Amino acid sequence: xxxxxxxxxxxxxxxxxxxxxxxxxxxxxxxxxxxxxxxxxxxxxxxxxxxxxxxxxxxxxxxxxxxxxxxxxxxxxxxxxxxxxxxxxxxxxxxxxxxxxxxxxxxxxxxxxxxxxxxxxxxxxxxxxxxxxxxxxxxxxxxxxxxxxxxxxxxxxxxxxxxxxxxxxxxxxxxxxxxxxxxxxxxxxxxxxxxxxxxxxxxxxxxxxxxxxxxxxxxxxxxxxxxxxxxxxxxxxxxxxxxxxxxxxxxxxxxxxxxxxxxxxxxxxxxxxxxxxxxxxxxxxxxxxxxxxxxxxxxx
Amino acid sequence: xxxxxxxxxxxxxxxxxxxxxxxxxxxxxxxxxxxxxxxxxxxxxxxxxxxxxxxxxxxxxxxxxxxxxxxxxxxxxxxxxxxxxxxxxxxxxxxxxxxxxxxxxxxxxxxxxxxxxxxxxxxxxxxxxxxxxxxxxxxxxxxxxxxxxxxxxxxxxxxxxxxxxxxxxxxxxxxxxxxxxxxxxxxxxxxxxxxxxxxxxxxxxxxxxxxxxxxxxxxxxxxxxxxxxxxxxxxxxxxxxxxxxxxxxxxxxxxxxxxxxxxxxxxxxxxxxxxxxxxxxxxxxxxxxxxxxxxxxxxxxxxxxxxxxxxxxxxxxxxxxxxxxxxxxxxxxxxxxxxxxxxxxxxxxxxxxxxxxxxxxxxxxxxxxxxxxxxxxxxxxxxxxxxxxxxxxxxxxxxxxxxxxxxxxxxxxxxxxxxxxx
Numbered sequence: 001x002x003x004x005x006x007x008x009x010x011x012x013x014x015x016x017x018x019x020x021x022x023x024x025x026x027x028x029x030x031x032x033x034x035x036x037x038x039x040x041x042x043x044x045x046x047x048x049x050x051x052x053x054x055x056x057x058x059x060x061x062x063x064x065x066x067x068x069x070x071x072x073x074x075x076x077x078x079x080x081x082x083x084x085x086x087x088x089x090x091x092x093x094x095x096x097x098x099x100x101x102x103x104x105x106x107x108x109x110x111x112x113x114x115x116x117x118x119x120x121x122x123x124x125x126x127x128x129x130x131x132x133x134x135x136x137x138x139x140x141x142x143x144x145x146x147x148x149x150x151x152x153x154x155x156x157x158x159x160x161x162x163x164x165x166x167x168x169x170x171x172x173x174x175x176x177x178x179x180x181x182x183x184x185x186x187x188x189x190x191x192x193x194x195x196x197x198x199x200x201x202x203x204x205x206x207x208x209x210x211x212x213x214x215x216x217x218x219x220x221x222x223x224x225x226x227x228x229x230x231x232x233x234x235x236x237x238x239x240x241x242x243x244x245x246x247x248x249x250x251x252x253x254x255x256x257x258x259x260x261x262x263x264x265x266x267x268x269x270x271x272x273x274x275x276x277x278x279x280x281x282x283x284x285x286x287x288x289x290x291x292x293x294x295x296x297x298x299x300x
Numbered sequence: 301x302x303x304x305x306x307x308x309x310x311x312x313x314x315x316x317x318x319x320x321x322x323x324x325x326x327x328x329x330x331x332x333x334x335x336x337x338x339x340x341x342x343x344x345x346x347x348x349x350x351x352x353x354x355x356x357x358x359x360x361x362x363x364x365x366x367x368x369x370x371x372x373x374x375x376x377x378x379x380x381x382x383x384x385x386x387x388x389x390x391x392x393x394x395x396x397x398x399x400x401x402x403x404x405x406x407x408x409x410x411x412x413x414x415x416x417x418x419x420x421x422x423x424x425x426x427x428x429x430x431x432x433x434x435x436x437x438x439x440x441x442x443x444x445x446x447x448x449x450x451x452x453x454x455x456x457x458x459x460x461x462x463x464x465x466x467x468x469x470x471x472x473x474x475x476x477x478x479x480x481x482x483x484x485x486x487x488x489x490x491x492x493x494x495x496x497x498x499x500x501x502x503x504x505x506x507x508x509x510x511x512x513x514x515x516x517x518x519x520x521x522x523x524x525x526x527x528x529x530x531x532x533x534x535x536x537x538x539x540x541x542x543x544x545x546x547x548x549x550x551x552x553x554x555x556x557x558x559x560x561x562x563x564x565x566x567x568x569x570x571x572x573x574x575x576x577x578x579x580x581x582x583x584x585x586x587x588x589x590x591x592x593x594x595x596x597x598x599x600x601x602x603x604x605x606x607x608x609x610x611x612x613x614x615x616x617x618x619x620x621x622x623x624x625x626x627x628x629x630x631x632x633x634x635x636x637x638x639x640x641x642x643x644x645x646x647x648x649x650x651x652x653x654x655x656x657x658x659x660x661x662x663x664x665x666x667x668x669x670x671x672x673x674x675x676x677x678x679x680x681x682x683x684x685x686x687x688x689x690x691x692x693x694x695x696x697x698x699x700x701x702x703x704x705x706x707x708x709x710x711x712x713x714x715x716x717x718x719x720x721x722x
Contacts, residue, residue, distance in 0.1 A: 003556065003588045004519050007311040007390040012580050013592040017551045020533040020592070024605055024647070048580045049592070052545065053537040136381045143380045162378060163715045164404050164629050166411040167704045168551070169644050173713035187392055189383045276339040 008196050011188055012045065017168060018147055018184035019049040022129050023056050025172040026180070029129035030087070030122070033059040035071035036247040037204055038133030040078070041185060041193055044202050046131075047082055057131070058085035062118050064110040064249040065092040066228040071247060074205040089121035106230045109251040115299045119155040122179060129172065129180045137189045138277065141292035147186055153177040155298030190245075190277050191270050198263040207244045210261040215240050221254035245277045309385070312518055314415040315394040315442070317406050317433040322421045323450045327488035328382060328395055331510065334495035337384035378402075379409045388514040403436070403663070403678035404629040407718060410440040411704070414518045417509075418447045422455045422485075426468040428664050434469070435663050438476040439625060439680065439720060441696060443521045445481045446512060452501065453487040459503040475666055477697075484509050522589040523699045527555030527563075528616060529609040530646035530692075530702075535594055547578060547594040548603055553646065553701040554694075555611070557595070558586040564612040565601060566692050571612060573598040589701075606648040608692045616692045616702055622652075624719030625661070625696075626683045628675045630709065635675035635683070635717065643687060645705040651688045652707070658682040683719070696720035 005013070022029050031046060033039045046055045061075060079086045091113050094100045099120070100113045122130055136143045146162055148170045163171060172180055185193070197204065214225040216235045223229060225237045228251050242255040243266075260266045270277075291299075316324050332338045346362040353359075382393040394409030396402070410416060416437040420430050437445050447469055455461045462485045473481060484493055485501050486509060492498035495510040507515070535547035557563075561574045576596040577584050587593045595609065603609075610616060628635050636654060643652045660672040661680040668682075675681045696703030707717035 002519065003522070003524050004310065005591065006308050009580075010311045010590060013551060013590050016580060016592040017532070020549050024533045049549070050535055051578070051594075052542050052547075053535050137383045140380075143382065144378050159378065164408045164718065165715075166408055166706060166718045167700060168412075169704065169706050171644060171706060171708055171713070171715045173642070173708060175713065187381070187383075189385075189390075191385070192390075273339075275341050 008192060008199060011185075011192055012048075012196065014168075014187060015045045015184040016049040018170070018182065019046050019131070021170050021172070022131060022182050022184075023050070025170070026129040028125070028127050029057045029131060029182075030060045030125060030127040031055070031057050031131040032118075032133070033061050033075065033086075034133070034248065035061070035067070035075045035205065036133070037193060037197065037208060038135065038185060040202060040204060041188075041197060042131065042133045043078065043082065043084075044197075044200065045184065055082060055084055058087050060087045060089065060121060060125070060127075060130070062089045062114045062121065063091060064114060064251075065090065066110055066226075066250045068205075068207055068224070068244075068247065068250055068253075070205050070207050087121065087125065089117045091117050094120070106232050108230065109249060111249050111252050112294070114249075115155075115294065115297055119298050122155070127179060128174065129182055131182050131184065133185055134183050135188050135190075135193075136186050139291045141295055145183055145186060147183055148172050149181040149183065150174065151179050151181055151298065155179070157181075157295050157298070159292065159296070191267070194263065194267050194270055198267060204263075205247065207247055208266065210241050210243045210258050210265075212239055213242050213255065214238070215242060215255060222257065224250055224253075224255055226250050309387075309389050310518065311390045311392065312415065312513060312516075313392045313394065313413050314417060314513065315396055315406075315409040315413040316417045316419070317396050317409075317436070322419045322424075323488045324395070324419050327417075327419065327448065327450065327486070327494065328393060330488045330491055330494050331393075332382065332384055334491060335384050335386055335510070379405050386510070386514055391513065403432070404627065406433070406436055407440065407627050410436055410442055411700075411718070413440075413442050414521050415444045415446060415513065415516060416442040418445060420447060420449050420465055420469070422449050422451045422461055422465065425465050426472065430469070431472055431665075432663050434473060434476060434478065435666065438473075438478045439627070441477070441700060441720070443480060443518070444516055445478050446509065447481065447483045448488075448509060449483060449485050450488055452485045452492060453490050457485070457492075457498075457500040459501075462504070482506070482512060484512065523554040524556055524588055525554070526614050526616075526694065526699065527557055527561075527609075527611045528553040528692075528694070528699065528702050529557060529595065530648075531603050531605055531607045531609065532647045534604060544600075545596075546600070546602075547596055548609070549592070549594045550647065551592045552587050552589045554589060554699050555614075556586055556588045557609075562612055563597070563609050564615065565597075565603060566608040566610060566615070566618060567690060568601065568607075570599075570601055572601060606646075608646070610692070616694050618690045618692055620687045620690050621655075622685045622687060622691060622693060622705075622719075623658075623722045624683055624685065624705065625722065626675070626681050626707070626717050626719045628677060628679050628681065628717050630714065630716035631677045633709070633716075635679075635681065640710065641716070642708040642710050643685070643705055644708065645691050645693065646702055648689070648691060650691070651710075652685040654683060655686050656684040658684065682722075685719075693721050695722060 094117045146165045215222045216237050243258045260269045350359045380395045396406045396409035418433045466483045486493045493508045531548045532550035575598045578594040659668040694702040703721045705719045709716045
């Protein structure tokens with residue numbers, strides 16, 4: 001008898017183990033939900049981890065107000081389907097209340113403002129663990145993350161002083177006011193995610209599949225034309241067949257020229273592409289270490 | 301077009317350890333580059349940085365050194381995880397620093413690895429750091445060790461140099477607990493015997509490193525004999541449809557559990573039978589490591605987190621007295637004899653007192669030191685603990701899951717020690 005499971009089943013088991021560990025060790029966890037494929041995968045895994053009981057934590061969406069409209073519709077449908085409780089932290093509200101200041105100009109993005117709103121939402125809800133769908137293969141600072149990542153009372157990450165994490169023993173002990181970020185799908189690659197979602201026949205927002213859209217080019221990245229981005233002189237809008245590889249705020253999420261209109265096409269594309277998935281994220285391109293800098297302050 | 305998107309491939313976790321400048325990061329860069337796992341934008345980014353820093357050629361080490369301070373100092377500080385796939389397998393690399401002050405990070409990376417890569421600079425041979433890496437691989441019971449004798453191009457691909465290093469390592473390793481050791485002569489910089497076979501080492505007829513990694517037998521790295529199921533979480537739906545449902549969720553730590561099996565529950569000692577095994581894809585007939593499942597029993601006993609389901613004729617030790625090889629991590633405080641700490645073992649959360657420090661292990665020579673000036677960060681010691689509640693434990697040699705524990709400082713909540721149960 002060959003006791004062997006394939007890599008997708010092994011990753012699935014690992015993630016389910018981590019999700020259950022969070023439910024067991026923390027009093028008040030929350031699952032950060034962006035509407036992208038990784039957080040959809042997280043919800044799917046959480047559903048399996050606690051079946052037939054309901055997922056024992058609410059979903060938290062930090063809404064920049066600059067979403068692709070498709071994302072919000074998809075989010076609301078999913079929440080209804082699994083009977084989850086949705087909490088929305090609004091960047092627009094924070095701007096209106098003068099808690100944060102909106103960036104101005106052609107490169108303006110609300111991406112950075114999300115951190116303050118996220119930290120405020122976590123504090124307000126007294127959450128002691130925030131589950132996120134970040135993966136180590138996405139970005140070099142994320143490659144250094146633990147599964148259980150400690151955050152001090154200011155929500156800061158101290159990458160040089162992380163708790164050792166051995167075997168499958170996760171130490172979630174913390175003082176009042178501190179919290180943990182937990183990343184159950186740390187070990188998944190973009191290709192793993194797509195293969196698994198295909199195997200499980202999980203429904204995804206239409207944005208991930210090839211569609212026609214008005215776009216313009218900036219610094220080698222295609223951006224979707226929308227009211228939230230001020231165009232520079234000379235930037236002209238044209239029609240292109242594109243898809244999203246990641247979904248975030250419209251102002252910083254590049255779209256990708258592609259004809260991949262089915263999940264199988266996408267798997268083929270991801271398996272052969274020569275560009276990383278965050279290659280189209282202008283928020284990562286602000287500097288060499290922009291992800292590390294943002295993460296230290298409490299970003300996702 | 302690669303076939304790396306096959307669904308049916310195994311996952312292999314390996315760890316790399318090496319000294320400063322022995323080419324570890326270059327080797328990883330080479331594996332990623334030759335397996336076409338470096339993306340164009342990543343490559344262009346490190347190309348830009350290398351140029352800005354005035355380096356000759358593209359520094360592949362920048363791929364793994366992700367933190368600002370690591371790039372500034374040109375060293376690896378913390379474990380970085382890297383991923384790549386070939387048509388045969390998916391790989392997770394835990395890239396760890398080799399310097400003695402980062403032993404704790406090396407231990408972290410080694411704890412879940414199937415294979416350890418130990419790098420030796422062919423010009424220097426077996427040095428203190430090589431020995432330390434081998435000792436850690438042995439302590440952590442990494443099932444397979446590959447010794448890569450690197451920079452063969454700098455010793456003219458001399459077979460005698462290779463043989464001498466192999467002899468030296470084997471003599472040393474005879475004192476250790478490593479079973480499966482392989483040697484490969486490579487040049488990470490040029491690519492000899494990494495992915496492609498080199499024509500400069502005609503005297504070597506073994507596999508390339510990549511061939512080895514793709515084919516080493518890892519299916520039996522788990523314990524499939526001794527049935528161990530630590531209860532992690534109790535699933536209670538509290539709704540009408542599943543009114544009396546009480547599911548025990550957890551990950552199989554050992555053995556094969558089948559529907560209908562007679563089982564014993566710890567600590568109560570009651571017997572019951574497996575009624576249902578609920579897996580991620582629905583009900584299944586059996587489950588084995590490393591699967592996460594939910595188990596329903598025939599009888600209505602009230603188990604909770606930390607309890608364990610085992611077989612009546614194959615029980616773990618149930619005891620409050622535990623002897624471990626302990627790696628100490630705390631930079632502020634040495635291990636306190638008679639000190640009290642929190643302990644996490646499988647899904648149990650208990651406290652302990654350090655009853656006795658038997659000896660300190662010199663991790664360069666393997667000598668047992670009865671006289672020492674305390675157990676400090678990165679030290680290894682044999683220690684006796686007494687726990688507040690019985691643990692259900694096996695020896696680390698028999699089961700890496702039920703045989704391992706961590707020690708936590710109750711003041712800071714930091715993980716300050718890792719123990720391998722003897």
